Amino acid sequence: MTRHLLSIDDVSAEEIQQLFATAAEMHDVQKREVKKLPALRGRTVINLFFEDSTRTRSSFEIAGKWLSADVINLSAKGSSASKGESLRDTVLTVTAMGVDGLVMRHSASGAAHQVAGWLDIPVVNAGDGTHEHPTQALLDGYTLQRQLGGPGSLEGKRIAIVGDLTHSRVFRSNVKSLTKLGASVVAVAPPTLMPAGVTDWAKADGFATSYHLDEVLPEADAVMMLRVQRERMSGGFFPTSREYTVGYGLTRQRLGMLREGAPILHPGPMNRGLEISPEAADAASSRILDQVSAGVAIRMSVLYHLLAGEESA
Amino acid sequence: MSLLIKGASVLGAAPTDVYVEGGAIREIGSLSADASADEVVDAAGLVLLPGLVDLHTHLRQPGREDAETVASGAAAAAAGGYTAVLAMANTSPVTDTAEAAVSVWELGREAGLADVFPVGAVTKGLAGEELAELSLMNRSRAGVKVFSDDGRCVSDPRVMRRALEYVKAFGGVISQHSQDPSLAPYGSACCHEGELSGRLGLPSWPGVAEEVIVARDVMLARHTGSRVHVAHASTAGTVEVLRWAKAQAEKDGSWAVTAEVTPHHLLLTTDLLAGYDPTFKVNPPLRPAEDVEALRAALADGTIDAVATDHAPHARQDKEHAFVDAAFGMLGLEEALSVVSTVMVSSGLLDWSGVARVMSTTPARIAGLEGHGRPIAVGEPANLTLADPAATYVVDRDRSLSLSRNNPWHDRKLTGRVVSTFLRGKKTYGE
Ligand SMILES: [Zn+2]
Numbered sequence: 204m205t206r207h208l209l210s211i212d213d214v215s216a217e218e219i220q221q222l223f224a225t226a227a228e229m230h231d232v233q234k235r236e237v238k239k240l241p242a243l244r245g246r247t248v249i250n251l252f253f254e255d256s257t258r259t260r261s262s263f264e265i266a267g268k269w270l271s272a273d274v275i276n277l278s279a280k281g282s283s284a285s286k287g288e289s290l291r292d293t294v295l296t297v298t299a300m301g302v303d304g305l306v307m308r309h310s311a312s313g314a315a316h317q318v319a320g321w322l323d324i325p326v327v328n329a330g331d332g333t334h335e336h337p338t339q340a341l342l343d344g345y346t347l348q349r350q351l352g353g354p355g356s357l358e359g360k361r362i363a364i365v366g367d368l369t370h371s372r373v374f375r376s377n378v379k380s381l382t383k384l385g386a387s388v389v390a391v392a393p394p395t396l397m398p399a400g401v402t403d404w405a406k407a408d409g410f411a412t413s414y415h416l417d418e419v420l421p422e423a424d425a426v427m428m429l430r431v432q433r434e435r436m437s438g439g440f441f442p443t444s445r446e447y448t449v450g451y452g453l454t455r456q457r458l459g460m461l462r463e464g465a466p467i468l469h470p471g472p473m474n475r476g477l478e479i480s481p482e483a484a485d486a487a488s489s490r491i492l493d494q495v496s497a498g499v500a501i502r503m504s505v506l507y508h509l510l511a512g513e514e515s516a
Numbered sequence: 517m518s519l520l521i522k523g524a525s526v527l528g529a530a531p532t533d534v535y536v537e538g539g540a541i542r543e544i545g546s547l548s549a550d551a552s553a554d555e556v557v558d559a560a561g562l563v564l565l566p567g568l569v570d571l572h573t574h575l576r577q578p579g580r581e582d583a584e585t586v587a588s589g590a591a592a593a594a595a596g597g598y599t600a601v602l603a604m605a606n607t608s609p610v611t612d613t614a615e616a617a618v619s620v621w622e623l624g625r626e627a628g629l630a631d632v633f634p635v636g637a638v639t640k641g642l643a644g645e646e647l648a649e650l651s652l653m654n655r656s657r658a659g660v661k662v663f664s665d666d667g668r669c670v671s672d673p674r675v676m677r678r679a680l681e682y683v684k685a686f687g688g689v690i691s692q693h694s695q696d697p698s699l700a701p702y703g704s705a706c707c708h709e710g711e712l713s714g715r716l717g718l719p720s721w722p723g724v725a726e727e728v729i730v731a732r733d734v735m736l737a738r739h740t741g742s743r744v745h746v747a748h749a750s751t752a753g754t755v756e757v758l759r760w761a762k763a764q765a766e767k768d769g770s771w772a773v774t775a776e777v778t779p780h781h782l783l784l785t786t787d788l789l790a791g792y793d794p795t796f797k798v799n800p801p802l803r804p805a806e807d808v809e810a811l812r813a814a815l816a817d818g819t820i821d822a823v824a825t826d827h828a829p830h831a832r833q834d835k836e837h838a839f840v841d842a843a844f845g846m847l848g849l850e851e852a853l854s855v856v857s858t859v860m861v862s863s864g865l866l867d868w869s870g871v872a873r874v875m876s877t878t879p880a881r882i883a884g885l886e887g888h889g890r891p892i893a894v895g896e897p898a899n900l901t902l903a904d905p906a907a908t909y910v911v912d913r914d915r916s917l918s919l920s921r922n923n924p925w926h927d928r929k930l931t932g933r934v935v936s937t938f939l940r941g942k943k944t945y946g947e
Binding site for chain 1: 716
């Protein structure tokens with residue numbers, strides 16, 4: 204594995220499987236009474252969050268603590284630009300205190316990438332703007348692979364990713380990781396929520412796009428619903444939430460179009476009744492809570508591989 | 517004070533000697549080998565051009581003297597072969613009064629390295645609402661003829677119409693930063709809209725946000741019978757609109773449209789953004805290769821009239837942010853001639869007289885400057901630039917005379933280089 208995890212581009216298919224294998228071991232730790240491994244004892248990890256995200260931050264925090272690392276949470280809300288300090292100065296100051304690894308969330312695309320160029324410690328991208336969220340994609344892939352039958356089971360499977368693709372870092376990371384694992388991805392959204400140049404991009408990276416959820420669902424082996432930000436409504440991306448739900452929501456009616464047992468994923472937090480109906484969110488095939496617990500295991504695995512030094516696989 | 521430039525190739529023609537005295541050219545031709553002057557310059561192998569004129573420079577004074585001052589910017593201009601620069605109005609405070617314009621003009625006179633002509637704001641505070649005191653700026657000693665809200669677009673068509681009408685009284689021109697802010701919001705839109713912006717997740721700046729404003733403005737210029745100048749044209753679509761507009765303007769004879777292109781839009785492409793390096797963040801953004809090709813062709817065939825640098829110095833800390841938070845703009849004065857030489861001359865798209873046209877004569881005409889962009893002829897002011905067409909070098913940003921280091925050409929190999937610059941016969945740059 205490379206020194207950092209900034210993008211799914213940083214890991215090969217084999218390395219993803221290694222991360223999954225380690226995650227599976229870590230996952231078992233969660234069932235123990237004493238949830239501690241000594242792997243990162245004496246190491247310090249900073250969770251530097253320039254943007255709020257309680258669930259991602261706590262997932263990384265728990266992962267670090269279960270590996271016995273000292274975890275420090277720092278929130279640096281508001282862009283550093285508005286405080287007059289450059290991003291470079293902010294991260295150099297924060298990490299000068301003897302830090303071994305940086306987990307970073309930022310509202311700006313590319314921020315983790317830039318920061319990694321200024322530091323000589325491993326950087327984990329915990330979400331950068333509308334660019335990538337690699338640990339989310341890994342936990343999604345891990346959850347799906349376990350559900351569909353273990354290593355290799357994603358090969359040839361058709362995964363639908365549905366929703367606001369333009370503004371979704373989860374989409375950008377997942378399309379890369381799922382494709383690497385051999386799945387065939389179809390990205391579904393209204394034309395206004397498709398990223399610029401997606402046609403060329405899809406051709407180059409080998410995924411499909413569609414404006415029509417009803418045509419895609421019956422063929423899908425799994426479906427991943429993306430969160431729709433309420434503020435997109437005022438951005439003129441679609442007329443009303445009602446119209447969005449009719450076109451692109453995983454409604455109760457659409458549940459019946461899915462193949463028997465096809466897993467339903469959502470990175471959360473959900474807008475119940477908008478992109479996903481309560482029936483779908485709570486369906487037996489919903490893997491939404493599994494994603495959350497897999498999140499800790501995956502992040503333990505990532506921190507272990509980047510920070511455990513010589514012992515690392 | 518006399519100056520003898522020996523063996524220079526004027527606009528690329530056969531070598532000759534040029535004798536300068538009292539700030540003007542006194543004699544051209546083969547002078548006797550022992551002809552004496554206070555200063556003799558051996559210009560064998562060098563091309564002599566009229567001093568370059570930049571229609572679009574940001575000098576940051578007043579307000580951000582840590583990034584650039586009129587004096588440091590003028591020094592960088594001289595190093596780039598420029599004898600005149602037009603300083604954009606988006607300083608702090610904005611150049612939107614006669615007093616503000618005169619103060620920039622005087623700072624330029626004190627520095628004495630290049631003639632600095634302030635550009636006046638079109639609207640008060642660049643707010644796009646009320647016209648600034650355009651006529652008072654014109655009547656001032658600074659003699660402002662070019663007006664621009666650059667950095668912002670005069671996006672309200674009613675305000676643009678009034679501005680175009682108003683400057684007709686004194687032959688002014690409105691230089692428009694063409695960016696429809698609802699299609700490409702100021703500050704956020706920072707990456708050419710296309711496959712790469714989709715992949716990188718960067719807020720996109722579609723070419724059409726420029727093209728709709730250019731199209732609208734040429735119609736307004738035609739309606740008002742006035743002059744519009746398109747700043748930093750960046751797309752093939754803009755070139756198409758310009759081609760149509762110029763044909764119409766020529767037929768009508770009562771209005772005019774001119775346009776400029778920057779060196780960076782002639783050479784750099786949007787894929788440089790893949791590494792999120794804010795050095796390459798500029799407004800309008802770098803475009804794909806197809807646009808670059810169209811811009812080169814348009815400059816060669818005259819659809820685009822001039823090269824202008826959009827020299828935009830920034831202090832280090834203003835670029836060391838996340839890409840979307842970093843300042844827009846890149847340096848341009850010192851390497852402009854080298855870039856044009858590399859892109860346009862080496863490829864045969866322009867010869868040296870073509871370079872003189874797009875970098876000196878035409879910009880001076882657009883800006884209404886009388887002492888610049890003149891032919892190299894007896895009696896003309898000795899505003900001159902000597903360049904070595906064969907020199908190849910690697911740009912080192914630390915050798916810049918600008919106070920800033922946001923140089924997109926750093927580490928890049930360029931061919932053709934300014935050797936020395938003369939402002940009214942006085943050497944402002946060179947050995
Ligand atoms: Zn501009």
